[in-house]
Each structure stands twice: as C-alpha cells, then as structure tokens.
Amino acid sequence: MFTNGVRLFLLVTTVAVLAACGGAPAAAPTSAPAAPTAAAEAPTAEAPAAAGANYVLVPKNLGNPYFDTANNGAQEAAKELGVTVTYQGPATADATQQIQLLNSLIAQKVNGLAISADDADALVPVGKEAIDSGIPVVTWDSAIAPGGRQVHINQAVSADIAAVQIQMASDLAGGEGQIAILSATSTAPNQNEWIDLMKTELAKPEYAKLELVDTVYGDDDDTKSYSEAQGLFKKYPDLKVIIAPTTVGIAASARAVQDGNLIGKVFVTGLGTPNQMREYVKSGAAPQFALWNPGDLGYLAIYTLDAIHTGKIKGNPGDTFTAGKLGDYTIDPDGVVLLGKPTIFNKDNIDSFDF
Known part of the structure; x- marks a missing residue:
C-alpha cells in the first residue's frame, strides 16, 4: 500500500477487565463536558491571501477535538510546504451545511479541498463540480463516494x-x-x-x-x-x-x-x-x-492535496509521492492512501501520548 518511512502505529496488548456491580445511572450530568477547542475559521470566512497555494481543510463539523487535532497536523504540513491551509466547516455535522460551504469555497477559487464528508453520496455533485473547476479534492477520515473526489486518505483499514x-x-x-x-x-x-x-x-x-x-x-x-x-x-x-x-x-x-x-x-x-x-x-x-493519530491524518491529507495541485501526481492509482516526515505513499487501486494501523491505548501507555 505504501513504502518505507511511513509512521505506523502498532497495536499493543489489550487489557482484560472483569465486570463488577455498580449503582444506578444519574438522570443528568454531574460534571461539565470538556470545552471544545476553538475553531480556526468560521464557515463563511473568505479564502486567505497568501504567496503560496490556498487549501481548505473541511471537517464534518467545528468544535470537535478530533478534527482540531487533524487541523494541527494540516498546519504543520502547510508550514513545511509554504502554503496556507484554512480550517472551515459547518457548525454541526450536517451534509447540507457542508455542501453550502463547499459551494462558497469553489466560488472563491481556492486551490484545493481536503474534506471529511458528512454524507458520502450527497457530496458527490459538489465534489465533482470542484474537480471540474480545476480544484483538487482529497477526502480524509470520511470519504466522498468515487466521482466526487480524487483520492481518499484512509486512517486505517x-x-x-x-x-x-x-x-x-x-x-x-x-x-x-x-x-x-x-x-x-x-x-x-x-x-x-x-x-x-x-x-x-x-x-x-x-x-x-x-x-x-x-x-x-x-x-x-x-x-x-x-x-x-x-x-x-x-x-x-x-x-x-x-x-x-x-x-x-x-x-x-x-x-x-x-x-x-x-x-x-x-x-x-x-x-x-x-x-x-x-x-x-x-x-x-x-x-x-x-485510534490513529489524527494529526498525521490532517498532515497527510495536505501533502496529498499539494502533490496533486503542484502536478507531482495526478491522483491516479499507482502514483507515488513523499509526505514529509511520514515518508512515501502509493495510491492503491481503489484510489485510497492508507495512513496505518490503529493503536490501543490503556493505563500502561496513555501518558506516552499527547494529542
């Protein structure tokens, strides 16, 4: 699926836990939910001006720590590539809102879209419109069905x-x-x-x-x-x-x-x-x-998008490219790039990770 240099997360030994008795469930939360990380951009923000290419990382929704971590990786890739990555998404995980945002970004003529799809089929027409307009479309985390994207970055099999x-x-x-x-x-x-x-x-x-x-x-x-x-x-x-x-x-x-x-x-x-x-x-x-590392997922999505935009690859099966610190990748016959295997986290290893 890909060649040397890929940073893989390896499965570690799972922990067996025996079930014991407990009390009844509470009727309402007694502790406040963790505050979500602030979104980098509002869905209606204009495309940024920059000397390099302007790409947009589009999550399913804003205010989600998982997607915010992916954006951190995307920003790291942007710095290395000398491009600008804007983080824009719908307020809630809603395909209609996501389509409206994508239509706006297409009209702004951004240089590339990296999308985590809220609906695989509903986003095909807008994805195809972007591609037909000369805007590369890469999906990550959650794919648009083939026809609405060029490459999908799959977090794991x-x-x-x-x-x-x-x-x-x-x-x-x-x-x-x-x-x-x-x-x-x-x-x-x-x-x-x-x-x-x-x-x-x-x-x-x-x-x-x-x-x-x-x-x-x-x-x-x-x-x-x-x-x-x-x-x-x-x-x-x-x-x-x-x-x-x-x-x-x-x-x-x-x-x-x-x-x-x-x-x-x-x-x-x-x-x-x-x-x-x-x-x-x-x-x-x-x-x-x-989980896999969502930061690496966002990082790889931007490197893939940039490789298509700059003409290093066409986004076809068999195309090979280098994604910075993660190494070399090859697009598989289904148009998918695989990040790696998930890791199991438990009390023995969780303090070794910070994301």
Whole structure:
C-alpha cells in the first residue's frame, strides 16, 4: 500500500477487565463536558491571501477535538510546504451545511479541498463540480463516494478498525454479555462502514456469547451522546459495554458511566484521543480504546492535496509521492492512501501520548 518511512502505529496488548456491580445511572450530568477547542475559521470566512497555494481543510463539523487535532497536523504540513491551509466547516455535522460551504469555497477559487464528508453520496455533485473547476479534492477520515473526489486518505483499514473495537469490547465484557454501539450521525460513511464490519466480526465463533442489543446515534453532539448513553443504561440493565466509534461519543459515554457510578458495571470503548480519554482510562470508565493519530491524518491529507495541485501526481492509482516526515505513499487501486494501523491505548501507555 505504501513504502518505507511511513509512521505506523502498532497495536499493543489489550487489557482484560472483569465486570463488577455498580449503582444506578444519574438522570443528568454531574460534571461539565470538556470545552471544545476553538475553531480556526468560521464557515463563511473568505479564502486567505497568501504567496503560496490556498487549501481548505473541511471537517464534518467545528468544535470537535478530533478534527482540531487533524487541523494541527494540516498546519504543520502547510508550514513545511509554504502554503496556507484554512480550517472551515459547518457548525454541526450536517451534509447540507457542508455542501453550502463547499459551494462558497469553489466560488472563491481556492486551490484545493481536503474534506471529511458528512454524507458520502450527497457530496458527490459538489465534489465533482470542484474537480471540474480545476480544484483538487482529497477526502480524509470520511470519504466522498468515487466521482466526487480524487483520492481518499484512509486512517486505517476499515476491517482492522472494526476488529479492534470488537476485540476490546469482548475483553471488557469477559467474552460474554450485552454490548451496544453509540455512533455519530446515521449518515456518516465511515461510521456506517465500521458498524457493518463490527457486525460481521461479531458473527465469528469467538464472539458467539456477545449480544449486540442496540445501535444509537449521538450525532457527534456531546449532550445528545451523553443522553443516549444514559438511555442505554436504563433500557438494558445488564449492558456490559458501549462501543463508541466517535471521539465525541466515547468521551460523553465514559462521562455518563462515571457520573452514574457505573464504573465496573458498564465499560466504554471505541475510538478516542488520549488527551480527552486519559481521565476515563484512569478511572476505569473506559479502560481501553483505540485510534490513529489524527494529526498525521490532517498532515497527510495536505501533502496529498499539494502533490496533486503542484502536478507531482495526478491522483491516479499507482502514483507515488513523499509526505514529509511520514515518508512515501502509493495510491492503491481503489484510489485510497492508507495512513496505518490503529493503536490501543490503556493505563500502561496513555501518558506516552499527547494529542
């Protein structure tokens, strides 16, 4: 998929945690949610003036620590490349808002778009319009369907992401019992793919004693995700694990477990960042979770976009380019560049990471 020099995150040994009894869930939060990092740009901001190229990093929504970390990596790449990267996105994870923003950016004639899609299919027409207008389109984190983008930067193989989450859930549940999924939006392409693959993973004989009782959606909103987690506690008194494949949902779910005095009875796992999850790992609310480095994802997205814009590559399968500190990459036959494998974080290694 790619050649030497790629910075891979390796899976580390997971921690098995035995379930014990706890109290009833609280009716409302007793601790305030972590304040989101301030967005770098408003969705209606004008394209910046710069000597080099002007690229725009478009997340699913602003105020999300995961995307803010990706922007940090994008800004690092911009500095190395001598270009300007503006960070603009919708206020909420909404495809209609994202399309409106992209139409505005196309009209501004920016030099490239790096997009985490709110809806794979709905964004195809606007992505195609950008490409037809001579604006390269790279997606990252969550892809626009082929036809609406040139290259997708995949954080990891989707099957690996699904497998590691089921593995962690099984470890935390002691190999048996009820589990539930708390996802982002119901239209998020990456979330839906991971959920489908998790269901496939659960069909394996080693997970025969795990029961997926529900899938709910927090819309990548902290308050709604917290409420959905509480709803799962009440609806399924024997629930052992919530899998939240979203950085907003996993933190909200872990906080709900902690606030509800359910540590040791219900465990949370999924995808999160070390800085947001450190407290919950150490408290036992979320003993282990996984992720790639979102900063590297944003960094790689901008290097890929720049390689297309400057003519170093056309964005075709087989094209090879160098992405700064991450090394060399090759676009695979599906038009995808793979960042690497996810890492499992737990109490033994979480303090070694800062993002």
